[in-house]
Amino acid sequence: MILRVGNASGFYGDRFDAVREMLTGGELDVLTGDYLAELTMLILGRDLLKDPAAGYAKTFLRQMEEGLGLAHERGVKIVANAGGLNPAGLADALRALAERLGVPVRVAHVEGDRLPPRLGVLAANAYLGGGGIAACLAAGADVVVTGRVTDAALVTGPAQWFFGWRPDDPDWHDKMAGAVVAGHVLECGTQATGGNYAFFTEHGADGPEGLGGPDGPDGPYRLRRPGFPLAELHADGTAVITKHPGTGGFVDTGTVTAQLLYETAGARYAGPDVTARLDTVRLTQDGPDRVRIDGVRGEAPPPTLKAGLCRLGGFRNEVVFVLTGLDIEAKAALVRAQVEDALGKSRPQQVSWELVRTDRPDAPTEETASALLRLVVRDQDREAVGRAVTGAAIEPALASYPGFHVTAPPGRGAPYGVFESAYVPAGEVAHTAVLPDGTRVPVPVPERTRPLEPVPEPPLPEPPPVPAGPVRRAPLGRVAGARSGDKGGDANVGVWVRGEPAWRWLVHTLTVDRFRALLPETSELPVERHVLPRLRALNFTVTGLLGEGVASQARFDPQAKALGEWLRSRRLDIPEELL
Structure with a gap:
């Protein structure tokens, strides 16, 4: 048996057409979408303050205008974390949409990630595993939306359901670790198929025909529109990363390696389902645009869940001064001294300056002859970063360095957010699957846990490190x-x-x-x-x-x-x- 899991979103704002492309481009059993990031949770938190019915990724709902019918026709399950801070609200909106479209789909959601309110915190959410998703799919859900789950849970949940993996299986941790690694490769969408890739110039990114030249999977500009990735998962936890035939981009051991390293740290990659050992991952090119992942070993997860806390940090303003031609350092010093003097006692809590030398000597254009001096201010009081800063930055306009101008006039100051990590005991989080008929099913915490410890650095390889020669x-x-x-x-x-x-x-x-x-x-x-x-x-x-x-x-x-x-x-x- 093979479970084909595709991805159609790596962030809130990813390619809108990807849902249709993935549903119509080839064989698929489950389509996932990752819409949540640290900044997204802050944005959704602010949305929820304005409207208690908001708090989810509205883009996903618009994608489902077409996606629900396509998925139903092809028998594809949809699993997405687009519920954000309001998965129940998104589930209700999907049911209303399905009824309006006449598409008979069963919608379920996962909740329990939201932690009790904390002073000054807009959103506090624990990262849940895939157990709730698995329970919803086992109850016949066609669409499952979640709040904050780990990115890999969008794959571990369907894998548990499809293969019937159980925590009492002797190789449970290894199989789940394999699914975690596959999920981590898929989570950022086209980063696994050539997007943001260090060696992109080796794969048709340049050539004599320019951007107007031939495109497509074998054309010189196949990276213009990379296809989204999919994983072929097997019952033993191994997987093959690939993409739909005829789509742009490419999959090789390099693109998969790059994504495995993205936003990870040591050899132990901990999650609520399992701790995957990244130092056991083996990658093999399995044909064109196919990379096999095997050998992955897993360990019991930590007894705690990671949580993300989003709060407002205060207010921020920015001014960018343009310094052109000669005496760049002296010009920067002059305007900095003038602004600092003008701020005086009204100086914001944080004031930072950065001179960016984008200028070139004897430049052929004014822009390439110019450097940028960036002023950023922060304070808990909006007024402290507003009028006072505007006056201090703009009043010297006729009394400062020659050629004085700014990229844009400063505004009133805008709020900025802060993200903090915390850890909570897994047993204190009410991970719950809300099935299509409304039944609420608690998801048990893992019986076996293991505190997270760093893996010692392995012995350095021999023979000697530097090849002989110049x-x-x-x-x-x-x-x-x-x-x-x-x-x-x-x-x-x-x-x-x-x-x-x-x-x-x-x-x-x-x-x-x-x-x-x-x-x-x-x-x-x-x-x-x-x-x-x-x-x-x-x-x-x-x-x-x-x-x-x-x-x-x-x-x-x-x-x-x-x-x-x-x-x-x-x-x-x-x-x-x-x-």
């Missing part, structure tokens, strides 16, 4: 791929190579100290290195790089999406044999 100064990205992302205020950077000699060199060369030297912004922050030999990969976690999380916009790249590409651009001595 070295050349070159960007790290000439031999290594990377993918990076955020978890609250922390960032991770996964780095991998594609051959054994390169792996021996990388694991000996890219130490924590070298990582900090290549990325000076991390030099004063805690950095951990995790070694994953089977993936020929290193995963670095940087604590505190993103301040209070993406919604606080504490950094130029607030989700660390391009941190890995910055690392790949940095130069070091690389053996010519590898280049």
Whole structure:
């Protein structure tokens, strides 16, 4: 038996047509959609404050205008976490839509992730596992919507239901870990099929015909519209990652490796269902656009569930001064001194300046002759980041550096959010499956748990790390791929190579100290290195790089999406044999 699970959404705002494309493009048993991220929960929390009937991903409901009928015709189950903070409300809206469309589908939902209200917190949600989804499908649901579940639960739930896996099976943890790994690969949609891929130029991303040239799965611009991924799951927990025939993009061990490293850390990848051992994952190219995942081992999950807390952090404002031509540093110093003097006693609680040298000498255009000086202010009081800052930034316009102007006038200041992680005992969370007939079924917590512990770094591979011969100064990205992302205020950077000699060199060369030297912004922050030999990969976690999380916009790249590409651009001595 094979369970074919496809994905049609990696975030709230992903390609709208993906639901139709996945339902009509090939064989499928279950279609999933991941709509929730840390920032999304904050957005939905604000929606819920304005309207108690809101709090779910409205895009999903619009997609179901066509998707419900298509899925019913093809016998495809739909499982999505689009319920956000109001899965019951979304389930009711889906029933009303199905009745209006005349599509006889049975809708169920999963709830219990919302934690008791906390002072100042817009949304507090525990990450649930796949048990509630499995119970809804077993009761005959055609559509299951959830609130906050782990991204992988969208796959572990259907897998439990389809294969009849039970916690008392002797290989329960291994099978579930295999489903978790498959789910993690699918969760970000086209990131598994060539999207955001470090080596994209090797796969038809450039060529003489330009963007108007031939497209399609074999054309030079097949990355213009990558197809969404699907997993063929087997009863033993193994899987093959692929995509529908005739769709763009590509699937190979590199795209799957990159996604496995995304927003993970060490060898133990913990969840409410199981702790998957990423250091046991084995990837094999199984044909064109097919990657087999096997060998995955699992352990009992931790006794606690991770929870996400979203709250308003205060108010924020921003001004970007444009500095053109000569004397950039002096111009920046002058306007900074003027603004600081003007703020005086009304200075906001947090004031940060950043000079971005986008200028070039003897530039052929005014824009390329210009640098940007970015002022960001934060305070609990909206007025403190509003009029006072506007006046301080704009009043010197005729009394400051030559060529004074800003990219846009400052506004009144806008609220910003903060994401925090917490952990709660699993037994305190009322994980509940609400079946199509309204019956409420409690989902039991795992009987076996294991506290989470780091895996010691394995012995470094031999023979000696550096191949004999000359070295050349070159960007790290000439031999290594990377993918990076955020978890609250922390960032991770996964780095991998594609051959054994390169792996021996990388694991000996890219130490924590070298990582900090290549990325000076991390030099004063805690950095951990995790070694994953089977993936020929290193995963670095940087604590505190993103301040209070993406919604606080504490950094130029607030989700660390391009941190890995910055690392790949940095130069070091690389053996010519590898280049």
